[in-house]
Amino acid sequence: MRNIMEVEKKKGINGIRELDTSRKFRYKVTIVGDGRVGKTTLIMKYTQGSFKKEYIKTLGAQFYTYDKEINNDKIRLMFWDIAGQDKFHFLRPNFFKNSRAAIIVYSLEENEFGRESFNHITYWYKLLTKYCGEIPIVVFANKVDLVDETKINDSSIQDIVKKNSFLGYYKTSAKTGKGVTQAFNAIIEALNYKTLNSE
Numbered sequence: 476m477r478n479i480m481e482v483e484k485k486k487g488i489n490g491i492r493e494l495d496t497s498r499k500f501r502y503k504v505t506i507v508g509d510g511r512v513g514k515t516t517l518i519m520k521y522t523q524g525s526f527k528k529e530y531i532k533t534l535g536a537q538f539y540t541y542d543k544e545i546n547n548d549k550i551r552l553m554f555w556d557i558a559g560q561d562k563f564h565f566l567r568p569n570f571f572k573n574s575r576a577a578i579i580v581y582s583l584e585e586n587e588f589g590r591e592s593f594n595h596i597t598y599w600y601k602l603l604t605k606y607c608g609e610i611p612i613v614v615f616a617n618k619v620d621l622v623d624e625t626k627i628n629d630s631s632i633q634d635i636v637k638k639n640s641f642l643g644y645y646k647t648s649a650k651t652g653k654g655v656t657q658a659f660n661a662i663i664e665a666l667n668y669k670t671l672n673s674e
């Protein structure tokens with residue numbers, strides 16, 4: 476897949492056309508995790524509402540187009556999100572197709588729901604590798620505002636990160652915004668868009 480398109484020439488100061496050297500890149504980033512862990516809220520927090528949302532009924536999916544400029548290059552991120560809560564079995568291979576990176580979200584809540592969402596990380600990982608192969612994956616441990624951060628035992632998530640070669644994990648709160656930018660930046664770094672020039 477070609478990611479690079481040269482932007483059309485634009486008019487310079489004297490009306491003479493100058494070459495705009497900025498380039499355009501598009502990436503699909505898939506976000507998975509149990510229902511209600513905060514996937515949609517995280518996207519909204521990160522993009523501050525400056526996204527365009529599309530709904531694909533047949534896939535049980537919605538995606539958010541978010542544009543960002545990095546070093547003069549125009550980066551378009553397409554966050555693919557699960558629509559609804561309990562319809563995971565409707566997810567089709569097309570939901571995952573052409574993902575360049577993925578985020579697995581779980582909740583740090585200290586209850587059955589939180590623990591389940593943690594135990595399901597491997598399930599989501601298996602689905603991702605089945606349909607996407609080995610793509611960069613970052614884990615978001617969300618809802619950190621609901622727990623005492625000093626009491627979090629990181630060892631079990633660290634084991635999973637290591638075992639599955641995830642890029643890392645970030646504690647986030649879509650509610651307070653804590654860690655959110657940092658976590659999404661890790662994804663953008665993972666896309667390593669500069670090196671794709673040679674594709």
Ligand SMILES: Nc1nc2c(ncn2[C@@H]2O[C@H](COP(=O)(O)OP(=O)(O)O)[C@@H](O)[C@H]2O)c(=O)[nH]1
Nearest residue numbers: 510511512513514515516617618619648649650
């Ligand atoms: N306290 C807290 N609530 C959150 C956080 N993220 C999401 N929520 C809430 O959790 C519920 C589910 O969030 P949602 O984004 O719809 O989850 P999704 O099903 O994974 O997309 C909503 O009521 C959110 O307001 C968070 O970081 N902290």
Ligand SMILES: [Mg+2]
Nearest residue numbers: 514515557559
């Ligand atoms: Mg959602």
